[in-house]
Amino acid sequence: MEKTRLLDNMLAYNEKFVEEKRYEEYETTKFPNKKMVILTCMDTRLLELLPKAINASNGDIKLVKNAGALIMHPFGSIMRSILVAVYELQAEEVMIIGHYDCGMSGMKADPLLEKMKSKGIAQETFETLSYSGINVFEWLEGFTSVKDSVAHSVDIVKKHPLMPKDIPVHGLVIDPKTGKLDLVINGYND
Numbered sequence: 001m002e003k004t005r006l007l008d009n010m011l012a013y014n015e016k017f018v019e020e021k022r023y024e025e026y027e028t029t030k031f032p033n034k035k036m037v038i039l040t041c042m043d044t045r046l047l048e049l050l051p052k053a054i055n056a057s058n059g060d061i062k063l064v065k066n067a068g069a070l071i072m073h074p075f076g077s078i079m080r081s082i083l084v085a086v087y088e089l090q091a092e093e094v095m096i097i098g099h100y101d102c103g104m105s106g107m108k109a110d111p112l113l114e115k116m117k118s119k120g121i122a123q124e125t126f127e128t129l130s131y132s133g134i135n136v137f138e139w140l141e142g143f144t145s146v147k148d149s150v151a152h153s154v155d156i157v158k159k160h161p162l163m164p165k166d167i168p169v170h171g172l173v174i175d176p177k178t179g180k181l182d183l184v185i186n187g188y189n190d
Contacts, residue, residue, distance in 0.1 A: 028059025035092040037062040037085035039078060039153065041069045041099055045176040050097065053179030062091055068104030068143065069096055071153040074160055083162055093187065094157055094169045098150040099176045107142025146173050150184045158190065 017023065040050060042065040051057070062085040064078060071078050085091040113126065113136065129136050143149040154171040157163055168187030174180070 026058045031090045032059070032061050032085075034060045035090055036060075036095060037064065037082055037089075037091040037093075038095045038097055039064045039066070039069050039071070039082065040097040040174075041065065041102055041104075042067055043099060043102065043176060046099060046174065049176065049179050050174060053174060053181065062089055068102055068149065069098045069153065070104065070143070070149060071096075071156045072139065074156050079156070079160060082157060083160075086164065086167060092167065094167060095172060096150050096153045096157070096170070097172045097174055097181075098146045098153075099174045100146060101176055102142075102146055104142040104149075105146055106144060107140070109137040109140040112140050113137075147171075147182075147184050154185045154187075158187075 034056065038050075038061055040046060040063065051061075051063075054061075062081075064081045064085075066078055073079070082091075082094055086094070117123065126136055150171040150173060154169050157169045163169075168190070169185070170183075170187040171185035173182045173184060175182075
């Protein structure tokens with residue numbers, strides 16, 4: 001028996017979704033109603049919980065996601081997305097929202113590298129990356145404190161040379177079970 005593939009299921013569902021015009025209830029513009037951009041984690045528990053916990057609907061916010069809500073490099077794609085939201089899409093505030101029980105909390109690079117090797121990534125690849133100046137261990141390493149990690153990302157945004165100084169940058173941590181938000185940094189106080 002052939003295994004059903006996720007893409008096939010998704011495309012079949014999408015065809016009906018479009019035929020039945022179910023997209024109409026989600027129509028909005030590219031500009032966020034609440035004039036806010038949020039960086040949060042890609043954790044599956046936050047997909048619907050976070051917007052509900054902050055009273056955000058489709059069209060209200062710009063949402064950027066990655067593993068751990070981390071800004072690893074001030075000139076990487078996450079920071080670029082935040083700057084585009086501010087300069088081109090009318091975002092007037094930035095929120096970094098991490099969460100408790102994050103998979104990046106305490107994550108070590110070694111086990112992940114071993115999993116990569118078991119999937120066929122050759123040791124030579126890691127050596128080439130290292131020789132090229134890429135520290136894969138540092139790049140894959142998680143964090144020890146979600147609040148410190150959020151504060152670090154807030155700091156990168158606030159101090160970015162291209163970020164306007166009048167944009168508040170807030171830091172919060174959400175409980176993925178209850179949706180309760182804990183304030184780490186109030187951007188209005190800066």
